[in-house]
Every structure is written in C-alpha cells, then in structure tokens.
Amino acid sequence: MLKATKISDPQVYQIVADELDRQIHNIEMIASESTAPTEVLELSGCVFTNKTEEGYPGKRFQAGSQQADRLEILAWKRAKEVFGAEHVNIQPYSGSTANYCVYNAILKPNDTVLSMRLDQGGHLTHGSTANFLHDIYNYVFYGVDKNTELIDYVDLEKKAREHNPKLIIAGASSYPRLIDYERISKIAKDVGAYFMVDMAHIAGLVATNLIPSPVEHADFVSSSTTKTFCGPRSGIILCKKEHAKKIDKSVFPGTLGSMHLNTMAAKTFSLGYLKTDEFKNIMKQVLINAKTLAKELTSRGFRIVSGGTDNHIVLVDLRPKNLNGQQFEKALEYVGITVNKNMIPFDTEKPSITSGVRIGLTAVSQRGLKEKEIVRIADIMNKVALNPENIDNLDACKNEARELISKFPLYPQGYFED
Ligand SMILES: Cc1ncc(COP(=O)(O)O)c(C=O)c1O
Structure with a gap:
C-alpha cells in the first residue's frame, strides 16, 4: 500500500508510516477503536472514490450507476441478514451522521427527546450541551443509579411519563453493561414515543449474537461501522419497514450528499465478515x-x-x-x-x-x-x-x-x- 504516495509525496507518506509504527508498537485500548482488516483498507481506497452517486438503486441522479446499484443492493442484503433488520440504509457517513438522519426523519424543532446523560455514559449526538442539537430539540436526560451504576430505569420511566418525549434514545459510549431494550421499548410505547438505539459501540457483539440485539425492540437502530464492527469509518441505520420511506428520504436528500461509495464497498465487505x-x-x-x-x-x-x-x-x-x-x-x-x-x-x-x-x-x-x-x-x-x-x-x-x-x-x- 502507498507505493505511489511514497514517491510523489514523501511527507504525507512518512506521517502514515509513523502512525503505522505507533500502532505496531503500542497496545491500543481505546474502546471506540478496532483494527480494520486489510480488505477494508483496500476497499476504502478503491476506484469507487471517483464516482458521484446520489439517490437509491433504480432512482439515481447520475448515469453510470450499474455497479453502485449492485453494491448497495448487496450491502442491504447482508445487513438485513446479519442484524435481522426489516429495512436498512447504508449511506450514512458515520455513527454521528446516522443519528442526525434519524432525528431529521422524525423530529421537529423543540420536540422533546429523552436520552442518557453524556457524563454517565451517553454520547455527544444524544443532545449534549456541547452539540448543536441541544439548541434544536428539547432534551431531558436519564442516567445511572448512584449505588449500582446501572441505568436507573425507574427514573427513566418517571421522566418519560412527565415529559412525554417524541423520542427515547438508548445506547452509550461508556456504559459497560447490557441495556434492557424491551423495558425501554415498553415505556416508549406507553408514552407514544419513538424508540431509537444507538449501538455504535456494541454492533460487532450484537451481530455475532453474543449480547442481546436491540433490533426487534427499537423503531430505529443506528451504528458506526468502526468500534466492535471492525469496519471502515462509516455508519448505518436499521429500522422497521413502516419507517423505511421516512428514513431514506431523511438520509438523501434530507441530510447527506453523495454517497461515499468507496467506504460503502468496505462496509459491504465488513457486513459479510461479521458473519464469519x-x-x-x-x-x-x-x-x-x-x-x-x-x-x-x-x-x-x-x-x-x-x-x-x-x-x-x-x-x-x-x-x-x-x-x-x-x-x-x-x-x-x-x-x-x-x-x-x-x-x-x-x-x-x-x-x-x-x-x-x-x-x-x-x-x-x-x-x-x-x-x-x-x-x-x-x-x-x-x-x-x-x-x-x-x-x-x-x-x-x-x-x-x-x-x-x-x-x-x-x-x-x-x-x-x-
Ligand atoms: C454511542 C455512540 N454513538 C455515536 C458515536 C459517533 O460515531 P462516529 O464517530 O462514527 O461518528 C459514538 C462515537 O464514539 C458513540 O460512542
């Protein structure tokens, strides 16, 4: 890899070589990291980088879409199979943008959202004051019980009943325990809220059925394709069939631009690899x-x-x-x-x-x-x-x-x- 860069831009080549050296000699234990298989590295830099493509298979805005269509359809098939999902959108650029696409699909400004506090495990894109979303939607937060340090489901339910959120979000960046999706899903149904699970951290463990899956309980499931997914820097959304149109419209043209087909090729490989x-x-x-x-x-x-x-x-x-x-x-x-x-x-x-x-x-x-x-x-x-x-x-x-x-x-x- 990087044979051409080594000759034409030794400065950039050297930075990558030094990073490789760092990764080789260090014990990497950042929880949101994993090592991309060689195929993911290859595909991330493949010729799909050259292709601009918007829309969905059969409804593209550009000519020359045959291969893009084949790729996206294959990714759908693999994602549905590995996660047991009714519908999938493979176009988000990352876990964060996957979340933005879900919000854009179902929320209006000032709608109430109930999510996990950032300082007790949640994520910036779940409405932290540091994120622009905080100024758009009305956030209410739940957290963990002080003694057990497990999610305080009683408080979550109390807040859901008190604030009638349009959306309840589960999923976290630094929560080391399993989440009771069924319980939160019931609370969401009771108060008439949508239920979204951000499984960015645990997708690989879910795909291999080693921990419980949120897919049957949630209206929407978003994820990064790095972390335990071990794929390229990208994202994915799974949802129930009834929400398919809303999600697809929100992803494109609602939130994102042209597809990152190169990363999508790597993601498609990873969706196959998850099953091995x-x-x-x-x-x-x-x-x-x-x-x-x-x-x-x-x-x-x-x-x-x-x-x-x-x-x-x-x-x-x-x-x-x-x-x-x-x-x-x-x-x-x-x-x-x-x-x-x-x-x-x-x-x-x-x-x-x-x-x-x-x-x-x-x-x-x-x-x-x-x-x-x-x-x-x-x-x-x-x-x-x-x-x-x-x-x-x-x-x-x-x-x-x-x-x-x-x-x-x-x-x-x-x-x-x-
Ligand atoms: C729970 C959760 N959601 C979303 C993200 C954002 O993912 P990405 O870095 O792919 O945008 C993260 C990143 O760490 C995360 O922990």
Whole structure:
C-alpha cells in the first residue's frame, strides 16, 4: 500500500508510516477503536472514490450507476441478514451522521427527546450541551443509579411519563453493561414515543449474537461501522419497514450528499465478515478479555464502575489509586498503552481531567491477545499507577509492554508490502 504516495509525496507518506509504527508498537485500548482488516483498507481506497452517486438503486441522479446499484443492493442484503433488520440504509457517513438522519426523519424543532446523560455514559449526538442539537430539540436526560451504576430505569420511566418525549434514545459510549431494550421499548410505547438505539459501540457483539440485539425492540437502530464492527469509518441505520420511506428520504436528500461509495464497498465487505466464524471467535475473546481485565484490575486495587463488564468496555475509577484520568492516560501513553480519560458516574472532576479511564478490548483481541496477556497488561497498568511520575518505573513498564505486543503483529501479512 502507498507505493505511489511514497514517491510523489514523501511527507504525507512518512506521517502514515509513523502512525503505522505507533500502532505496531503500542497496545491500543481505546474502546471506540478496532483494527480494520486489510480488505477494508483496500476497499476504502478503491476506484469507487471517483464516482458521484446520489439517490437509491433504480432512482439515481447520475448515469453510470450499474455497479453502485449492485453494491448497495448487496450491502442491504447482508445487513438485513446479519442484524435481522426489516429495512436498512447504508449511506450514512458515520455513527454521528446516522443519528442526525434519524432525528431529521422524525423530529421537529423543540420536540422533546429523552436520552442518557453524556457524563454517565451517553454520547455527544444524544443532545449534549456541547452539540448543536441541544439548541434544536428539547432534551431531558436519564442516567445511572448512584449505588449500582446501572441505568436507573425507574427514573427513566418517571421522566418519560412527565415529559412525554417524541423520542427515547438508548445506547452509550461508556456504559459497560447490557441495556434492557424491551423495558425501554415498553415505556416508549406507553408514552407514544419513538424508540431509537444507538449501538455504535456494541454492533460487532450484537451481530455475532453474543449480547442481546436491540433490533426487534427499537423503531430505529443506528451504528458506526468502526468500534466492535471492525469496519471502515462509516455508519448505518436499521429500522422497521413502516419507517423505511421516512428514513431514506431523511438520509438523501434530507441530510447527506453523495454517497461515499468507496467506504460503502468496505462496509459491504465488513457486513459479510461479521458473519464469519473468525469474527465470532474474536468477539468471544473480546468478552473474555474484558471480564479478565476487570477482574485483574479489581484484584490490584482499582475500582471498576458497576463492578464489572458485559461488553468490550472496562470503565475504571482511579480514585482508590489517588490518580485522575488525565494523569493515568498520560503515563500509560508514555508506556505504550493507549487508553482515554473518561468521566465516571457522578464524577467531581472536569471532563478535561476526569476520575477514570475507559479501556476497550477489541483491538488487542483482534491481534490475538488472550487471558494470559491481559493479566500482564493489568500488571503493567498497576505498576504504572503505583509510581506514575518515576521515569525508571515508566521505562521498565514500556519495555515490558513493547516486548508483550511484539509477539502479536498488527498486520501479519504486512501493510506496505505488495
Ligand atoms: C454511542 C455512540 N454513538 C455515536 C458515536 C459517533 O460515531 P462516529 O464517530 O462514527 O461518528 C459514538 C462515537 O464514539 C458513540 O460512542
């Protein structure tokens, strides 16, 4: 890959080469990341980049659409099969834009939306004050119970009855537990609200039936195709048949422009890959590795939010270690373990500092790391936490992390090679 760029633009080539080097030598544990298979990288840069295409198969606004139509129809077929969906729209550019398309399909300005608070697990696009949506719709938020750190369904129901939202959103960025979709769906029906699930983080685990699917319970399901989906940087919407027209109209021409056909080709590959035994085995290991990390960190004196995990995320409370998220993220980055600082429920620190870190197990599981290696990672993390400012300590941890990850190549078949 990048043979031409290497010759014509060595500066850009070098930046990519350095990023590859970083990924090869670091233990990547950002929960929203995964490693794109080589096919996804190839297809993301394929000749479909050259084609402008708007509309839907059979109703295009441009000539020369034969291949685009074949591709989109194949993607529909695969997506419906793998997620058991009645209708699919494959055109959104990302998880965020998929959400915007759903909102645009069913909401009018000032409509009320009930969603999960950002600082207790929700996402910016669910109405955070930092997002433009906050000024368009009227948001009411639910969160987690202070003791269990699980979604407070009683409060959610109370708020739904009090505010009569037009839409209830479930799904999160940093919630390590399963969500009771059936319960929220019943609440939504009772108050006459639409129900949308944003499964951006957990789509790969849903596709492999390792955790419950929201598809039968929700009117709309949106997702990124990165994260546990392990595909290209893109998005997808699934919905009930009765909403198909509204969603398609909202995606195009309502919200987006021409399709990113190159990314759609990669997404179509991924939709096939989700069904393979190879992918299912990786997702199984993701769950085992996440549980292992939660257990091992607990035994080393960290506190795990909600006491454990049911998905790929381990949310760690660093207060028992007298550390904040910013300090720990920075020390781990030096050591070669990449995580992100993250608010924990009822955090008293600012979002730029935080009391926690969010750790994801997808990328390391794709690379082949199993329980034995996860125990070693927990051990390195603990050594870092015990003495995060001591350079000798950090250098020793860095050597250990490098040695560990060196046995698990990022792209075993090579990246720059033919
Ligand atoms: C729950 C949730 N929804 C949507 C998004 C946005 O996805 P994207 O980065 O594909 O726009 C994220 C990103 O982390 C997320 O966690």
